[in-house]
Amino acid sequence: MYQVERAIFDLRRGLAVVIHDDREPSDAGVLVYPVESIADAELRETLELVGGAPALTVTRHRMEAMGFSTQAEAACLPLRRADGLRAEALYLAAVASDGIGARLFGDPRPAGTSERAALALMRRALLVPAAITAGIDASRRTALDSLVADGRILRVSARAAERCFESGTGMLRRVSEADIPLVESVRSRFILFREPDGLREHVAVAIGDAENWPDEVPVRLHSACLTGDLFGSLRCDCGEQLQNGVRTILKLGGGLLLYLAQEGRGIGLANKLRAYDLQDAGLDTVDADQVLGFGEDERRYRAAVDILAALSIKRVKLLTNNPNKIHALAEGGIEVSARGSVYGRVTRQNRCYLEAKARRSGHLLRDVLDEQ
Incomplete structure (x- = not known):
């Protein structure tokens, strides 16, 4: 796990890493560079270093946005000519809505094990899931091994990188806590949990007196939304859902609100802002994420299960409009004995967003959409 955590931080810093398939002893590995960080000089140096043919590696969703067809979950697009190719053109090829840059590449091929692992690391690092990859030529292997040995x-x-989303399972750490009186609930206590790789911190907000909670503990899983929760963005209903969630839990006798570090349905703030820009160009919230190479919903709820277990909560009334949260808790061994809804207002600015969540993702919003 230690090497994977280092790799995530190196990629976030804009550094290349080597991923090798440890199931193949003869595999020299693949050099991986995050497409959103690379500069022209670094691109040239990287390609000279490994000697292999470079490619843009992207997910199936991004391939479709670029106008290619593939059955593979990820694919590599060979660069037609690496000399003179600018890093900005590769970045636009990975994020633009109109498939710009398809002319830069040859026929796609399915991504190999190391290349698929590279995209998993990109997503875990909250980067655009696209990378410049190049196999390490045999003639450069000794020189590259020396760079690895020197640190x-x-x-x-690849095997460890592919499991990067599982690395924190059961290893969440309870770090600190304090009483924080809230407008909606004066008796509230914040308990902070940190994931092992240090990237994400989640807060359990205990509302009311825990000793007086119902046996069926009211619980709300709230994904962090900086724009809505803090700034009151009109593009979503997150801020009002947060406030209404606290209020509802208190009315039910107290319980728990889990404030989860899952900005933008798990794609991170930077990518969420990119998706907003694509939505302004006419895409709905699901299509915008997929154009960037992400799935319909990148969130995972293992951290929520671990927090509930750490707080000895086994049976809950889940306040959610999202059936996926019910299934995730049930699969994690938490009994969801009942469900309640938590709504925000439907406005001119957020109606399309809410309609897409109901139509495309199965969120239980028809009542509030039809009413408002």
């Missing part, structure tokens, strides 16, 4: 570049196994 100038990190090598990580």
Whole structure:
């Protein structure tokens, strides 16, 4: 896990890493560079370093946005000519809504094990899931091994990288806590949990007196939304859902609100803002995420299960409009004995967003949409 965590931070810093398939002893590995961080000089140096043919590696969703067809979950697009190619053109090829840059590439091929692992690391690092990848030529292997031995570049196994989303399972750490009186609930206590890789911190907000909670503990899983929760963005209903969630839990006798670090349905704030820009160009919230290469919903709820277990909560009334949260808790061994809805207002600015969540993702919003 240690090497994977280092790889995530190196990628976020804009550094290349080597991923090798440890199930193949002869595999020299693939050099991986995050497409959103690379600069022209670094691109040239990287390609000279490994000697292999470079490619843009992207997800199936991004392939479709670029106008390619593939059955593979990820694919590599060979660069037609690497010399003179600018990093900005590769970035636009990975994020633009109109498939710009398709002319830069040859026929796609399915991504290999190391390349798929590279995209998993990108998503875990909250980067655009696209990378410049190049196989390490045999003639450069000794020189690259020397750089790895000197600590100038990190090598990580594909098998470990593929499991990067599972690395924190059961290892969430309770870090600190304090009483925080809220407008909606004066008796509230914040308990902070940190994931092992240090990237994400989640807060359990205990509302009311825990010793007086119902046996069926009211619980709300709220994904962090900086724009809505803090600034009152009209593009979503998150801020009002947060406030209404606290209010509802208190009315039910107290319980728990989990404030989960899952901005933008798990894609991170930077990518969420990119998706907003695409929505302004006419895409709905699901299509915008997929154009960037993400799935319909990148959230995982293992952290929520671990927090509930750490707080000895086994049976809940879940306040949610999202059936996926019910299934996730049930699969994690939490009994969801009842469900309640939590709505915000439907406005001119957020109606399309809410309609897309109901139509495309099965969120239980028809009552409030039809009413308002």
